[in-house]
Amino acid sequence: MKPQNAESIMAPAILVTGGAGYVGSHTVMSMLERSESVEFEIVVVDNLSNAYRSEGQKKPAPLRIIEEMTGKNIHFYELDIRDKEGLDKIFAAHNIECVIHFAALKAVGESVEKPLEYYQANISGTCTLFEVMRDHGVYKLVYSSSCTVYGEPEKLPLDESHPTGRGLASPYGRSKYFCEEIMKDLCKSDPKWVVISLRYFNPVGAHHSGRIGEDPTGIPNNLMPFIAQVAVGRLKELVVFGDDYPTIDGTGVRDYIHVEDLAEGHVKAIKLFKDPAFSGFHAINLGTGTGYSVLQVVAAFERASGRRVARRAAARRAGDVAANYADAARARRLLAWRAARGLPDMCRDAWNWQSRHPHGFRDC
Ligand code: UFG
Numbered sequence: 001m002k003p004q005n006a007e008s009i010m011a012p013a014i015l016v017t018g019g020a021g022y023v024g025s026h027t028v029m030s031m032l033e034r035s036e037s038v039e040f041e042i043v044v045v046d047n048l049s050n051a052y053r054s055e056g057q058k059k060p061a062p063l064r065i066i067e068e069m070t071g072k073n074i075h076f077y078e079l080d081i082r083d084k085e086g087l088d089k090i091f092a093a094h095n096i097e098c099v100i101h102f103a104a105l106k107a108v109g110e111s112v113e114k115p116l117e118y119y120q121a122n123i124s125g126t127c128t129l130f131e132v133m134r135d136h137g138v139y140k141l142v143y144s145s146s147c148t149v150y151g152e153p154e155k156l157p158l159d160e161s162h163p164t165g166r167g168l169a170s171p172y173g174r175s176k177y178f179c180e181e182i183m184k185d186l187c188k189s190d191p192k193w194v195v196i197s198l199r200y201f202n203p204v205g206a207h208h209s210g211r212i213g214e215d216p217t218g219i220p221n222n223l224m225p226f227i228a229q230v231a232v233g234r235l236k237e238l239v240v241f242g243d244d245y246p247t248i249d250g251t252g253v254r255d256y257i258h259v260e261d262l263a264e265g266h267v268k269a270i271k272l273f274k275d276p277a278f279s280g281f282h283a284i285n286l287g288t289g290t291g292y293s294v295l296q297v298v299a300a301f302e303r304a305s306g307r308r309v310a311r312r313a314a315a316r317r318a319g320d321v322a323a324n325y326a327d328a329a330r331a332r333r334l335l336a337w338r339a340a341r342g343l344p345d346m347c348r349d350a351w352n353w354q355s356r357h358p359h360g361f362r363d364c
Contacts (some may be wrong), residue, residue, distance in 0.1 A: 004039035010095035011199035013070045014270065015079050017046030017129060018102030019074075020051035022214045023144065023203055023262060025062035027100060030263035031214065031270075032070040041073075043094050045087070046103065047080040052215060052361040061361035069211060081125040084132060091136040098140035098273055100266055101131060103128065104175070107221055108148075108319065109171035111356035113284070123182075130186060137190040140273045142266055143351070144178060145185055145199045147255075147285065148173040152321055156291075159197070159327035160283045169319030170279075180283065187281040194270045194279050201255035201287030201326050203262050205346040206353035213353030213358030214259075224256070224346070227298060228354035231307040232268045238309055240294050247323055251294035255287040255325035268335040285327025288339040302349035305355070 014031065018024045019042070028042055042062060053060040057074045067074055075094065075304070080088045081103050090096075105111065108144040111118040133139065150158050152168040165177045168328045179195050187193045204224035208214030217234070220226045227234040265286045272278050292300070300311050332339045357363040 008315045012039065012097045013041040013043050013075075013094040015043045015090070015094070015096045015099045016043065016102065017045050017099065018104065018144070019100075020046035020048065020060040020063055020076075023200070023259060024100075024102040025066065025212055025264045026207060026259045026263040027102075028063070028068045028074065029070070029207055030260065032072045033068060040097070041075060041094065041226075043075040043077070043090065043096065045077045045081065047089060049077055049105070052219060054361075054364075058174050059202050061364050065211050065364060068172045069209065078178050079155045082120070084114055084128050085130065086176060088134040088135070091132055091138065094200060096136065096138050098142070098270060099129070099138060100142045100144075100270070101129060101145040104144065107332060108172045111175070112169045114170040118171045122325075123174075127182065131183070136139060139190070139194060141183070141193070141195045141196040142269045143179065143195060145197040145283070146173070146176045147199050147201050147287070147324060149177045149180060149199060149325065150324075151343070153324055157289060157325050157327035158285065159331055160285060177238065184281045186191045187279075191279055193281075195281045196272065197268060197281065198265060198284045199285045200262060201282055201285070203256050203348040204256045205260065205261060205341070206257040208349055208352075210346045210349070210352035210356045213350070213357070213360075215357075223254075223294060223297060224350050225354075226299075227301050228350050229307050230311075231301065231305045231351065232354050232358045235360060236310065238298065238311040240311055241320060243313040245316075245322040247293055249281060249293050252320055253291040253293050253323035253325065255289065255291050256297065256343060256346055257287050257339055258346045260349075261288075261339040261341050265331065265335060265337050270335045272334070282334065284334060285305050285328055285330050286331055286337075287325040287328050288342075289326055289328045291323055291325035292343055297347075300343045300345050301347045301351065303349040304344060340342060
């Protein structure tokens, strides 16, 4: 239970679900690195389904490292967001002002095999979180969404008015779309809700210190960590999925965004909550606005790392679109945010992290 007069004695806090994961941990870092964020305590809940914790440690590796680097404390709870009682206790114990909701399963291919697990974790878990937020009078939310909600692009670049939910290729994508629809309904039901749904394009790279980064379990599904593991010698060669797309060199084009830029987008989003006139549901793309092909990324990575990345072309991967990149104008307008880092920075930082930690956080 909250102590009496809790509001007056407890510092305001930001709850970060999934804060030990890749984008979550970089966002926590970004908040704590900034002196203006000291007004907030950071509370992380994470079930550690995709985050590493060394034996005997209470906190997962990325959070321990962030505490060490910033000298600031992070409240950590090992908890699944479907645990309503557990969440309830956390909301009672802290003066939570807003929530950044990352916690979700995110492997597109796996979601096709395990739709129930994905809908349970991503939709059921999200609804449980929203119930607890409402019960505690917390209505400010930043949601971790994806450009996958747009499905096959009808036009490029993709702006936020592009239809969503059509022809989605996976339960993962549908779970992100359904959650957005749920949040729109919440905002219609009660004007107290303020929701910013950040639609990420392709997050890559690592913190510039090289101390935290992406640490996928098993063989990476995504391009950049796969390339990095080939470069460091953990994997033999990159399989390029499709070389016959109608793109610059036949390979798939994506809008890669540095994870530190993405993290800073969340920090800017939270600032909007200070404006009492800002209300309702807002979807905002976070991308650079520029697309690069698979082969362009490989070439940039080779330049950044000085290593050759062996590759071979293979058939297209089911569900992939030819090209996808953002119109990032709304983020500029609403958040006063724009991506500051380019593809060479993304490759340099991905390589810095990977070469220092060939086995991810196990090497920390
Ligand atoms: N690719 C390869 N070989 C690989 C991995 C990827 O050639 O081993 C290619 C893909 O075919 C695609 C590009 O690299 O052309 C990027 O693929 P990623 O798997 O890195 O990223 P996606 O664009 O497929 O997926 C990302 C996120 C998803 C999100 C989706 C929305 O990982 O969470 O964008 O488009 F749903």
